[in-house]
Amino acid sequence: MAEIIKLTTPLDDSQVKKCRAGDNVLITGPIYTARDAAHKKLVDLLDAGKPLPVDLTGHLIYYVGPSPTRPGQAIGSAGPTTSYRMDPYAPKILQAGSKGMIGKGEMGKGVADALQKYTGVYLTSVGGAAALIAKSIKSSKVVAYEELGAEAIVLLMVENFPAIVSQDCYGGNSFVEGLKKYRING
């Protein structure tokens, strides 16, 4: 692991290419949230050749379902949800210009291939470090699909949001490599 990489969103290819599986990063700038229902809507629009309600170019998508926001706070606790549920959608989101996503747990082969093809990065934030993560979120604003309630697309402004590169644009995969490295047989 090298020193901590600072990422400023929206990302360009050169920033994505600096990220290697296992690296720690701190993200600053805007990121969009989207879960299952929003992904379905976005991909339906893409399939129909229609414009998206938000420009995803260079953006990271965060898979999150926060706890309720207290008055005076930007958001409630906001740790990642399990990513593989977005496996069917993520390649199309990357194709549309997104530079990656943030969630927890491993993503599938289709996503790994798309990360290489479109120069994207999959980051994991720490499941259960939701209070710590919330501290790095400075504001939140619903920008699309308000009718979806908790599943609406929300624009977050983050500052030094902590994450770990787990699947990179070179095919690197920390889940596979980490297990191999630390497994003791017998």
Added chain:
Amino acid sequence: MREINYNDLVANVAKICIDANYNLGQDVIDALQKHLATEESPTGKAILQQIIENAAIAREGVFPLCQDTGFAVFFVNLGQEVHIKGGSLNDAIAEGVRKGYGDGFLRKSIVADPLRRVNTKDNTPPIIWTEIVPGDKLNVTIAPKGGGSENMSEVAMLTPADGAEGVKKFVVDKVSRAGGNPCPPVIVGVGIGGTFEKVAWLAKKSLLRPVGSRNPDQFYADMELELLDKINKLGIGPQGLGGRTTALDVHIEAYPCHIASLPASVNIQCHSARHKSFEL
């Protein structure tokens, strides 16, 4: 008969709903610290550090430990000489959950029906396991359970011939297949014996024991440590990204069983191992 006031019960339940979701037990924090010192993976170390810091932030009372504040699961020991005045035990607990999850800004994660899936919006109903015990005290424990780790749990009806080796293999395989999904480091609850439903309950109950505590039966205490060692050799590590810290502990609870059976179960608890109790 000793009387306990319904409203006192509601207030105390609401309090532990909040307390559990903001204040991680010192036993868990101590175990995390211990592993932080020995974890070999730099990524693993960074994750453990974040989890420890997260607990300190949650303790300030603004942000719950995890956004998934869980299914409200209760273990109740009801003294047979206790009478609840003004309402039923189960109603009081449900009302306490409604109040605690509302006042505490905790997430409402329960749908009213497993297939029709409409959110109940107040995190009720709770799950309540009541044991009637001698005496005139009422003891209530909440163990809020997140979906991520609960989903990685299993019951197996093994045969007596499978024996201890069969149980150990089942447990290690289950943890191995769960990988990074239950937010490791985890605490592995194991039930052995009883019947189909009893064995699942045993695994869940075992998770109430403090991290680092051993089964009083030396045979099972040894098995707990053997399983812990095997699991931490898997290499899964914090969040599944590789490392030595896959589990903080393994707890086994056993119960007599039928001559033809060997039920076994695994209930995985994530590092957000929340539980709090009160006694009236």
